[in-house]
Amino acid sequence: MAYNTEQLSLQPTKPPHGFLQQLLTKGQVFPFTKANDTIALSLARETLPSKIKETEGSEKPSFWTEDSLDSESLSGLSHLYFLIVGLAKIQLILFLPLFYLIYLYPLLFGYASWDDRLETWSTGTYVLTLYGTLPCLLILGHYKLVCKGYYFLAPFLKSKRVYRLNRQTGMVTQGEITYAQISVNPLIPASTICSK
Numbered sequence: 001m002a003y004n005t006e007q008l009s010l011q012p013t014k015p016p017h018g019f020l021q022q023l024l025t026k027g028q029v030f031p032f033t034k035a036n037d038t039i040a041l042s043l044a045r046e047t048l049p050s051k052i053k054e055t056e057g058s059e060k061p062s063f064w065t066e067d068s069l070d071s072e073s074l075s076g077l078s079h080l081y082f083l084i085v086g087l088a089k090i091q092l093i094l095f096l097p098l099f100y101l102i103y104l105y106p107l108l109f110g111y112a113s114w115d116d117r118l119e120t121w122s123t124g125t126y127v128l129t130l131y132g133t134l135p136c137l138l139i140l141g142h143y144k145l146v147c148k149g150y151y152f153l154a155p156f157l158k159s160k161r162v163y164r165l166n167r168q169t170g171m172v173t174q175g176e177i178t179y180a181q182i183s184v185n186p187l188i189p190a191s192t193i194c195s196k
Contacts, residue, residue, distance in 0.1 A: 068164055073162050103124045104121070106121065
């Protein structure tokens with residue numbers, strides 16, 4: 001018995017569970033807020049055939065060829081790394097100057113003697129610099145080096161394959177599971193639709 005793609009029954013939509021989820025899902029969803037794998041027209045216009053020929057000679061394969069299309073995303077460690085870099089940058093730009101100004105206030109307007117105020121201020125700024133500024137500078141310096149092309153400093157920045165589409169057969173491989181595109185060949189037996 002052949003599978004008929006015309007009589008495909010859609011799954012019912014999952015209702016929102018909590019109050020916050022109901023609140024976040026109300027309203028009109030704009031199409032530009034949904035992430036997809038489409039390529040912008042400006043990128044397609046900027047990518048010249050000569051540039052594509054330059055990348056074909058390199059050892060790293062392109063994400064698409066005439067045979068397959070590979071969709072990749074960042075790994076979990078990469079996401080964690082970029083979160084830590086972002087927090088370090090926010091701390092360097094926003095919080096650390098504020099803390100230095102807060103430490104400067106008692107030095108200028110304190111009631112103790114000048115020597116006591118200077119000693120308290122120097123101790124506070126030493127601790128803030130040692131445990132706040134220097135680690136953030138190390139993290140941000142590492143990020144700047146990776147951005148310059150020193151990828152050996154961050155071996156954990158690897159991509160993981162989301163799916164691979166074989167353009168010849170229409171098979172989609174997601175992890176270790178392979179899905180067949182039914183409309184390509186309706187003579188495929190039902191037992192071979194999903195295989196490991």
